[in-house]
Amino acid sequence: MENDLINITNEDLEKLSLEELADLKIELDDLMSRIDDMIKMCDEIIN
Amino acid sequence: MATDIKKLNEEYLKQDSALKKLEQPGGLKDKIADFEDKLNETYANFKIKTAQLELANSRNDKATAKALQADIEQCQKAVTDYKSKLEKAQAILSKQKKLVDSKFEELSKDPETKKKLDAILYKRYDRNRKQEIKKKQQLETIQQILDNHPNLQKLLKGINNYTRSIKGCNTIIKNLSSKTSLTDEELKRLSKAKADLPNFEAKRNEIRGQFIDYFSKNHPEIDKILLENINSYENLNRQINRCEKSIVNYDKAMKKLPVAKEFETYNKPISTEPPVPMKTPLRTEPSSWLYLPSEIPSWRHPIKRIKYIINNIKSNKQNSKQDLKENLKENSHDADNTKHFKDSLKLSKDEYNSEIVQKYLEKNYQENLHNVARKKSDDTEQQHDI
Numbered sequence: 011m012e013n014d015l016i017n018i019t020n021e022d023l024e025k026l027s028l029e030e031l032a033d034l035k036i037e038l039d040d041l042m043s044r045i046d047d048m049i050k051m052c053d054e055i056i057n
Numbered sequence: 058m059a060t061d062i063k064k065l066n067e068e069y070l071k072q073d074s075a076l077k078k079l080e081q082p083g084g085l086k087d088k089i090a091d092f093e094d095k096l097n098e099t100y101a102n103f104k105i106k107t108a109q110l111e112l113a114n115s116r117n118d119k120a121t122a123k124a125l126q127a128d129i130e131q132c133q134k135a136v137t138d139y140k141s142k143l144e145k146a147q148a149i150l151s152k153q154k155k156l157v158d159s160k161f162e163e164l165s166k167d168p169e170t171k172k173k174l175d176a177i178l179y180k181r182y183d184r185n186r187k188q189e190i191k192k193k194q195q196l197e198t199i200q201q202i203l204d205n206h207p208n209l210q211k212l213l214k215g216i217n218n219y220t221r222s223i224k225g226c227n228t229i230i231k232n233l234s235s236k237t238s239l240t241d242e243e244l245k246r247l248s249k250a251k252a253d254l255p256n257f258e259a260k261r262n263e264i265r266g267q268f269i270d271y272f273s274k275n276h277p278e279i280d281k282i283l284l285e286n287i288n289s290y291e292n293l294n295r296q297i298n299r300c301e302k303s304i305v306n307y308d309k310a311m312k313k314l315p316v317a318k319e320f321e322t323y324n325k326p327i328s329t330e331p332p333v334p335m336k337t338p339l340r341t342e343p344s345s346w347l348y349l350p351s352e353i354p355s356w357r358h359p360i361k362r363i364k365y366i367i368n369n370i371k372s373n374k375q376n377s378k379q380d381l382k383e384n385l386k387e388n389s390h391d392a393d394n395t396k397h398f399k400d401s402l403k404l405s406k407d408e409y410n411s412e413i414v415q416k417y418l419e420k421n422y423q424e425n426l427h428n429v430a431r432k433k434s435d436d437t438e439q440q441h442d443i
Contacts, residue, residue, distance in 0.1 A: 018153045023160045028170075031160065032177045036185065037086070038154045043306060044089060045147045048096055052140035055103050056133055 089146075096139055097295060103132045175316040183320075186307035193300035195279055200293055202276065210290070212268045217289035219261035226250040226257065 018034075026034065106129050113122040165171040203209050229250040233243055265285070272279045287293050311317055 018156060020156065020160075023157065028164070028174055028177055031157070031164075032174065032181050035154075035157050035161065035178070036181055038150060038157060039306075039310075040303070041085070041089060042147070042150055042154060043302070044093065045143055045150065047302075048093060049140060049143050049147065051096060051100055052136050052143065055100060055136045056140065 092139075092143075094292075096136075097291070099132060099136060099139070101291060103129065103136075106132065172316065175314045176320075179311055179314050179316050179320055182307045182311045182314075186304055186311070189300045189303045189307065192280075192283065193297060193304065195283055196293060196297045196300065198276070199272075199279060199283070199287065200297065202272075203290065203293070209268065209271060212264050212271075213287070213290060215264040216261055216268065216287075217292075219257050219264065220288045222257045223254065223261065226254040230254070 023031065106125055110122055110125040110129065113119075113125055161174065164174060203213065227250075229246055233239060233247040233250075236243070239247065269281060269284050272284055273281070287296070
């Protein structure tokens with residue numbers, strides 16, 4: 011999965027409007043939260 | 058000037074934005090959702106195996122316990138691998154997030170831009186929160202309807218089974234197709250998987266069609282896309298939990314924004330109360346093909362259901378002595394009465410064979426024997442007295 015991750019550069023961010031930047035932040039926060047939950051689930055199984 | 062802007066715009070549109078990369082079909086969001094499904098399935102499997110292991114240990118069944126322990130260890134090994142992938146993803150995403158956050162900080166240096174950004178964020182959070190609330194209400198309504206319709210539950214179980222079979226076929230095809238040389242056994246498995254796949258897909262589509270049809274006819278207010286994404290009861294629960302978490306997260310994020318108070322004066326204050334399910338009237342009238350009495354608790358709640366059955370039998374016992382005799386007859390292990398017992402209580406074959414029902418039947422059978430023995434003993438004593 012890590013191979014499919016996006017690689018956002020500063021150049022990419024420059025091209026974004028404020029609205030798109032806000033959307034990107036929300037999406038990233040959401041994905042991070044989901045990954046955190048999955049890691050917790052993994053810990054529950056491993057331990 | 059106008060041509061320059063047009064050119065610039067065209068150039069801009071040609072380049073994929075970071076957001077598009079995230080959201081495009083098969084993109085990162087989809088990959089994470091797939092990964093989540095895989096992990097949830099492993100988690101469910103792990104829970105089942107752990108429970109089975111406890112049971113085997115309590116019965117001192119060492120052979121089964123050993124096999125289950127091996128399965129659990131294999132499961133844990135797979136999850137360790139998942140975890141390391143997730144941690145890598147987390148590290149990369151965390152860097153990306155820092156980059157976006159620093160861009161936010163940079164833009165926020167200008168008070169006007171900051172205000173604008175905060176307002177945009179607030180509106181986005183609010184919009185997303187409302188969408189999640191609506192989604193959660195619809196999912197809870199679906200759950201309520203499912204709890205009252207065993208036939209719908211069976212359809213969902215069918216969807217789940219075929220989805221698993223399809224995944225199994227796809228795994229076999231993916232693993233074996235990449236191999237350079239295959240044994241005869243592997244060739245057989247590969248051709249079987251290839252032959253089974255379209256059949257399984259057709260069957261799942263047929264069942265899903267029936268499932269969606271029911272809602273379209275009886276509950277047209279339910280979003281069809283939501284129904285298409287439900288693969289099992291567990292999956293439905295997980296979606297509800299995810300919605301709940303998102304609502305809480307959006308609430309927190311909104312409250313943190315300095316513009317929150319400003320918006321709250323115009324809008325309703327942010328409620329932290331959990332959203333109530335949609336007030337969709339549950340249709341209990343017979344549908345042409347999907348009606349089962351709703352008073353029997355669903356098979357999803359075996360304990361509630363067995364309690365209902367026991368209470369029902371108890372109330373029957375109180376109602377008349379005749380009923381008592383019938384119940385005792387029904388609960389005997391007489392093969393002729395098995396079908397009658399199952400039908401009279403609307404038990405499925407699996408339910409009838411379940412440990413809890415068998416235990417109940419056994420208990421009643423023993424009680425019955427005990428009653429008969431006591432009656433015989435009383436009669437003998439009376440005869441002696443005479």
